[in-house]
Amino acid sequence: MRYISTRGQAPALNFEEVVLTGLATDGGLYVPEQFPQMSKDDIAALAGLPYAEAAFRIMKPFVGDCIPEATFKKILQETYASFKHDAVAPLKQLDSNHFLLELFHGPTLAFKDVALQLLGRLLDHFLAKRGERGVIMGATSGDTGSAAIEGCKPCTHVDIYILHPHNRVSEVQRRQMTTVLAPNVHNIAVEGDFDDCQAMVKASFADQSFLKGQRLIAVNSINWARIMAQVVYYFTSAVAVGAPHREVAFSVPSANFGDVFAGYVAYKMGLPIKQLIVATNANDILHRTLNDNDFSKKPLQPTLAPSMDIVVSSNFERLLFDLYNQDGQAIADLLQKFNQEPTQIDASAWSKARELFDSFSLDDAGILKVIKDAYEHTGELLDPHTATAYLASQQLAKDASTPIISLATAHPAKFEEAVIKAGFKQGAALPESMSDLLERKESYKVLPADLQAIQDEVARQQLASRG
Numbered sequence: 428m429r430y431i432s433t434r435g436q437a438p439a440l441n442f443e444e445v446v447l448t449g450l451a452t453d454g455g456l457y458v459p460e461q462f463p464q465m466s467k468d469d470i471a472a473l474a475g476l477p478y479a480e481a482a483f484r485i486m487k488p489f490v491g492d493c494i495p496e497a498t499f500k501k502i503l504q505e506t507y508a509s510f511k512h513d514a515v516a517p518l519k520q521l522d523s524n525h526f527l528l529e530l531f532h533g534p535t536l537a538f539k540d541v542a543l544q545l546l547g548r549l550l551d552h553f554l555a556k557r558g559e560r561g562v563i564m565g566a567t568s569g570d571t572g573s574a575a576i577e578g579c580k581p582c583t584h585v586d587i588y589i590l591h592p593h594n595r596v597s598e599v600q601r602r603q604m605t606t607v608l609a610p611n612v613h614n615i616a617v618e619g620d621f622d623d624c625q626a627m628v629k630a631s632f633a634d635q636s637f638l639k640g641q642r643l644i645a646v647n648s649i650n651w652a653r654i655m656a657q658v659v660y661y662f663t664s665a666v667a668v669g670a671p672h673r674e675v676a677f678s679v680p681s682a683n684f685g686d687v688f689a690g691y692v693a694y695k696m697g698l699p700i701k702q703l704i705v706a707t708n709a710n711d712i713l714h715r716t717l718n719d720n721d722f723s724k725k726p727l728q729p730t731l732a733p734s735m736d737i738v739v740s741s742n743f744e745r746l747l748f749d750l751y752n753q754d755g756q757a758i759a760d761l762l763q764k765f766n767q768e769p770t771q772i773d774a775s776a777w778s779k780a781r782e783l784f785d786s787f788s789l790d791d792a793g794i795l796k797v798i799k800d801a802y803e804h805t806g807e808l809l810d811p812h813t814a815t816a817y818l819a820s821q822q823l824a825k826d827a828s829t830p831i832i833s834l835a836t837a838h839p840a841k842f843e844e845a846v847i848k849a850g851f852k853q854g855a856a857l858p859e860s861m862s863d864l865l866e867r868k869e870s871y872k873v874l875p876a877d878l879q880a881i882q883d884e885v886a887r888q889q890l891a892s893r894g
């Protein structure tokens with residue numbers, strides 16, 4: 428399997444190189460040159476398999492011969508043994524046709540664990556084989572950070588720097604990152620928003636001279652392995668409700684577009700997906716683009732679903748690249764225009780997207796109402812991100828005979844403020860392993876949203892720890 432850049436100029440890479448490279452040298456994101464295909468029989472054969480075995484069959488074509496089969500199987504078994512639920516991503520039936528895919532049974536209670544528990548292990552495997560160390564820089568609006576730290580903390584070959592927007596993540600989210608006091612873990616609270624953090628991480632890939640030759644690695648969904656691992660639960664959940672003999676729809680809380688793009692990859696691989704609903708909070712750029720072809724930025728608004736407080740959505744570029752028939756130059760031109768002024772995507776590309784995608788946006792008042800109503804009707808306490816997808820699935824489902832699966836992307840215990848504002852006396856309880864989280868010692872540095880200041884800090888820490 429070869430991977431190519433969405434901007435068309437960077438060299439093609441294999442899986443190992445893609446995992447260790449992050450952003451392409453032309454500023455694009457890597458995607459497989461062709462999507463591997465799963466036949467009806469391949470998909471049907473996933474029924475009843477342990478999650479790690481299904482993951483092996485679905486991911487193997489992406490990995491190619493970069494990892495020996497037995498080693499990859501072992502890595503997957505260890506990865507998914509870290510989840511609290513045997514099914515890893517269990518499906519709960521809410522009514523005759525509506526299902527909730529619980530993706531929060533990993534160590535940090537969000538869907539990011541599904542991919543980041545794997546990515547940490549893949550990085551250790553490749554770096555150990557090469558006898559190298561790497562520096563990870565990641566941006567988080569709340570969940571990627573802790574999942575990346577948890578996934579990479581045991582890695583003996585990496586130092587990790589996570590940038591989060593200061594005072595814009597929930598207290599539980601912040602503490603899940605800042606109370607990990609391992610010597611290779613560094614937290615930076617940036618006086619800005621998530622877009623600032625993500626832009627500085629991407630700029631650091633473009634010019635890595637501050638690292639004096641050390642390798643820079645991405646843990647955001649820039650990294651293809653993140654998307655690849657998320658493709659698996661689209662297959663496993665669809666098979667559980669009748670695929671490949673039946674079409675399935677998904678409703679996905681969305682922001683950086685990595686999760687729903689993984690659904691698109693599953694569709695391209697042959698999974699019979701009838702509809703992908705992109706659900707957003709009040710930061711509605713994805714909804715405006717998909718619904719009205721209004722591809723324009725609006726100022727970022729802090730919301731009660733803070734992990735989705737994103738305007739510049741990284742992975743949308745991967746979808747555009749596919750819709751534009753892999754024309755990297757056209758993507759580079761479009762994104763340059765988008766950065767300067769409101770624009771539109773090409774009409775035929777947009778129409779193609781509309782055949783599969785629908786979209787939805789929900790403000791804070793709506794989120795609170797959904798949390799309350801869903802609890803009354805189903806007994807499920809939804810987190811504020813999941814709430815957007817839950818309502819979207821009810822309002823946008825195409826027909827009553829297609830099962831629709833809403834992705835539950837985080838555990839409500841991470842978002843006490845929203846749960847209390849929705850009318851509950853207290854937030855959901857944290858699991859036993861985290862019961863003392865609010866008393867643990869924290870360590871993080873507050874820095875301005877200034878690239879030089881961030882890179883100086885990383886370089887200083889690297890010098891101090893590695894000499």
Ligand SMILES: Cc1ncc(COP(=O)(O)O)c(C=O)c1O
Nearest residue numbers: 570681682683684685686734836
């Ligand atoms: C809880 C939660 N739900 C949904 C999302 C959106 O996922 P994506 O960025 O892959 O679109 C995120 C993070 O972005 C998240 O942390």
Ligand SMILES: N[C@@H](CCOP(=O)(O)O)C(=O)O
Nearest residue numbers: 567568569570571647648734
């Ligand atoms: N919502 C994310 C934002 C980063 O997205 P990623 O999927 O590209 O890592 C977060 O919680 O940090």
